[in-house]
Amino acid sequence: MMRHTRVRLLIAIAVVATALGAGLAGHGAQRAAAAGCPWMDKHKSANVRAHELVKAMTLDQKIAELYGRGDFTHYGAANDIPAVPELCIPELVFNDAGAGVADGQQFTTAFPDGIAQAASWDRVMQHRVGAAIGWEAWHKGIDVQLAPGVDIARNPLNGRNFEYAGEDPYLSGQTGVAQIKGIQSQHVAATVKHYALNDQELDRMTDSSDANERTMQEIHLPAYEAAVKQGHVGSVMCAYNRINGVYACQNRYLLRHVLDKQFGFKGWVMSDWGGTHSTVKAANNGLDQEQDIGSGKYFSDPLKTAVQQHKVSVKTLNQMVLRVMRPLFRIGVFDNPPPTQPDASKADVNTPQEKDIALDAAEGGSVLLKNSQGALPIQGTGKSIAVIGNPASPTGAQNYYQGGGSSKVPIAGPNASVIDPLQGITSRAQADGDTVTYSDGSSTADAAAAAAAADVAIVVAGDNSSEGVDRESLSMSNRTCTLFGCTPSSGATPDELIAAVAAANPNTIVVLQTGYPVTMPWLGSVKSVLETWYPGEQEGNAIAALLFGDVNPSGKLPYTFPKKLSDSPIHSKKQYPGVTRQGGVPHSIYSEHMLVGYRWYDAKHITPLFPFGFGLSYTTFSYSHMHVHGTTKHATVTFRVTNTGARTGAEVPQLYVIDPAAAHEPPKQLKGYTKVLLNAGQSTTVTLHLNKRSFAYWNVKKQGWRVAPGCYGIRVGGSSAKLPLHGRVCRT
Ligand code: BGC
Numbered sequence: 001m002m003r004h005t006r007v008r009l010l011i012a013i014a015v016v017a018t019a020l021g022a023g024l025a026g027h028g029a030q031r032a033a034a035a036g037c038p039w040m041d042k043h044k045s046a047n048v049r050a051h052e053l054v055k056a057m058t059l060d061q062k063i064a065e066l067y068g069r070g071d072f073t074h075y076g077a078a079n080d081i082p083a084v085p086e087l088c089i090p091e092l093v094f095n096d097a098g099a100g101v102a103d104g105q106q107f108t109t110a111f112p113d114g115i116a117q118a119a120s121w122d123r124v125m126q127h128r129v130g131a132a133i134g135w136e137a138w139h140k141g142i143d144v145q146l147a148p149g150v151d152i153a154r155n156p157l158n159g160r161n162f163e164y165a166g167e168d169p170y171l172s173g174q175t176g177v178a179q180i181k182g183i184q185s186q187h188v189a190a191t192v193k194h195y196a197l198n199d200q201e202l203d204r205m206t207d208s209s210d211a212n213e214r215t216m217q218e219i220h221l222p223a224y225e226a227a228v229k230q231g232h233v234g235s236v237m238c239a240y241n242r243i244n245g246v247y248a249c250q251n252r253y254l255l256r257h258v259l260d261k262q263f264g265f266k267g268w269v270m271s272d273w274g275g276t277h278s279t280v281k282a283a284n285n286g287l288d289q290e291q292d293i294g295s296g297k298y299f300s301d302p303l304k305t306a307v308q309q310h311k312v313s314v315k316t317l318n319q320m321v322l323r324v325m326r327p328l329f330r331i332g333v334f335d336n337p338p339p340t341q342p343d344a345s346k347a348d349v350n351t352p353q354e355k356d357i358a359l360d361a362a363e364g365g366s367v368l369l370k371n372s373q374g375a376l377p378i379q380g381t382g383k384s385i386a387v388i389g390n391p392a393s394p395t396g397a398q399n400y401y402q403g404g405g406s407s408k409v410p411i412a413g414p415n416a417s418v419i420d421p422l423q424g425i426t427s428r429a430q431a432d433g434d435t436v437t438y439s440d441g442s443s444t445a446d447a448a449a450a451a452a453a454a455d456v457a458i459v460v461a462g463d464n465s466s467e468g469v470d471r472e473s474l475s476m477s478n479r480t481c482t483l484f485g486c487t488p489s490s491g492a493t494p495d496e497l498i499a500a501v502a503a504a505n506p507n508t509i510v511v512l513q514t515g516y517p518v519t520m521p522w523l524g525s526v527k528s529v530l531e532t533w534y535p536g537e538q539e540g541n542a543i544a545a546l547l548f549g550d551v552n553p554s555g556k557l558p559y560t561f562p563k564k565l566s567d568s569p570i571h572s573k574k575q576y577p578g579v580t581r582q583g584g585v586p587h588s589i590y591s592e593h594m595l596v597g598y599r600w601y602d603a604k605h606i607t608p609l610f611p612f613g614f615g616l617s618y619t620t621f622s623y624s625h626m627h628v629h630g631t632t633k634h635a636t637v638t639f640r641v642t643n644t645g646a647r648t649g650a651e652v653p654q655l656y657v658i659d660p661a662a663a664h665e666p667p668k669q670l671k672g673y674t675k676v677l678l679n680a681g682q683s684t685t686v687t688l689h690l691n692k693r694s695f696a697y698w699n700v701k702k703q704g705w706r707v708a709p710g711c712y713g714i715r716v717g718g719s720s721a722k723l724p725l726h727g728r729v730c731r732t
Helices: 004-034 046-056 059-064 114-119 123-139 169-184 213-220 222-229 252-262 280-285 301-308 314-331 352-365 421-431 444-452 494-504 539-547 598-603
Strands: 079-081 092-095 189-195 208-210 235-238 268-271 367-371 384-388 435-439 456-462 479-482 485-488 508-513 528-531 579-581 585-589 621-630 634-643 649-651 654-658 669-673 676-678 683-691 697-699 704-706 711-717 725-730
Touching (some): 059 301, 114 123, 123 352, 169 189, 169 213, 189 222, 189 314, 222 235, 222 252, 235 252, 280 301, 280 314, 384 444, 421 435, 421 539, 494 508, 508 539
Parallel strands (some): 208 585, 384 435
Antiparallel strands (some): 621 634, 654 669, 711 725
16 A cells, blocks of 8 residues: 555645644734834745845855854754844744754654665655755755755765766756755755765865866766756855865855856855865855854954955955845745744644654665565565564664764654564564564574575665765675774674575565665575665554555666676776875876766676666566657657556656767667556556757867757666657757
8 A cells, every 4th residue: 555645734734734844833923024124025035025125134244154153052963053133134043954853853754865865866846855854844944955966876985876866967966956045945954065076085174076077067077057047045065075175165166167157056055064265266266155153264254354354345245145145035934933042942743644754755765686586575464574684673773774973863753763674574473373483693694594494584684874984885784883983893704794685585585775775795695685774763664554555666777787887987096085185185086087987887787786776676677658848949758558467566667868870979878757546457648848959969169068960769667677668859
């Protein structure tokens, strides 16, 4: 049984509840307008209101909005800027991140991480999660949420891949847009990050990502463009790293040229925490707000002095403040400010409704990678099931429900808990009259014995990951990591454990919990593999529902899983970890150019372990009746998808474009997708629209997008490696 209807209803209730709260706050705003803040008049546009406010501000008041205080008197915030009651400016409270309200906040919900959200390929789901996070944030007194992350997963070893949305610019952009719209629907500003090319944690404060312009424009920047142009994101967080030798937070090309001029961004750029490196240079090159754990090293008094000395013009200063205020008016932060601290931090927003959304998202983002002989779903009654592996246990689950670092949502509060896999599977198994045993896997002999004694063995195997640390290889490791480093544990590795269990029981099912691709040396000897990523606090319930077939898996891979690291686009030291150049600065050379992810494997004819866009279901789908109309200015692609199996299931039809050789593009590129839910035997006609940009390449000489002459192949199907429908579109 799918849960979609129930969840929609719950969201509707949550939105109405928020609207009620917002309405009350609105009265306060009107009173303030009467009391001398003319910019609180909602009838005026956000732009006019922001201009009026900036005009009324003193120099000190302006400077005060441009740096976080690093004042943690508020329970659970990444930063704050105090309210200015005489100007009707609400306090600004900044909070991490994309998988729930974190930074030590209690009583909030741990949703699946960004990569799991992306793996649903479901814009409705992503919007729903965004709205749920925005709703919680607002009630916790937060006005700026530091999410979503949309960096492209260029490097499979990047320790923060779990916070991002995979390897494809179009998928990352669309995922980010849905999340942003969800968050901002709750009068909380979203922050897209980390702009840009923030692709490794090693040397994260100093490394330079060196890429040519076309690579940046076509691969690494379009997700930000979508966030700005389609998502209307309030804020952009510039990254720690350098780009082509220049720190992201004072990089004129990225901030002024691309973000402002090319994308038309009208919101504000904040630095990552400690990512500001200068006053005059940063302000003049496009940084609007300094964020740090300390209090405004560059943008407090030094900025005031720089303005007084005319090194930063008043015009630039006004623009900086305007850029902060304009989206706050537009998104409704002024008119619907959240409840104030310290009371707000006491709100319990880990409600049953929010838990249901977390569950739905965990189910929708899980990807079934292998299922031989219909081993899943688990059926019949009275079976014995051996659950194996530390991540399945209550203590182990603490390390795998989410990745570590600033985005990790703590489990704290009267209603807070992680439903661990053992708990979820045990309670679901009881309904079928099954018995469940547990072995933590610290001894492979004990685990094998438990597996041998059972009808089915389920190994839950994870690879823990955290902000601040990269991975050492594509293998799952035994270490647990935090922002401050990793602790190795002894005993068998996850790969050794799975191999031992598979040797003892032919019905072995592997549940993976990773934030990125891993190798699977045991793949040939297990029946099924379900990748659940870091699935959030409801993980046990989601895993049980998927394994027992109450919910049909429908996620697709947002990354290619290579067979080995040397097959991947990042296979040389100069690409990663990089080479040290002048002044001791490490540089990572993006010599793979546009061949990131599946673009690389296609171009080099390397067969991966699992291709981008791949994911199985308990039913099957067929594709037929494709019609392509139009030209490269606008084309419409229609086709039929049929559920040819015996169960209800959701499919993700994907559309890839093959450019003519003259364009010198990667072999094929994702340009459209949707997700459809079909009953057994049901068909639907899908229409996907393509526009000029779907066919365009970045022309460096012309400094713009151009469409090469010729005809473009259209391929449609349910995985990048299986695209049965073929058509074409030509430039007229
Ligand atoms: C992270 C950001 C985060 C910020 C505030 C930084 O270390 O890179 O992603 O938003 O801290 O917590």
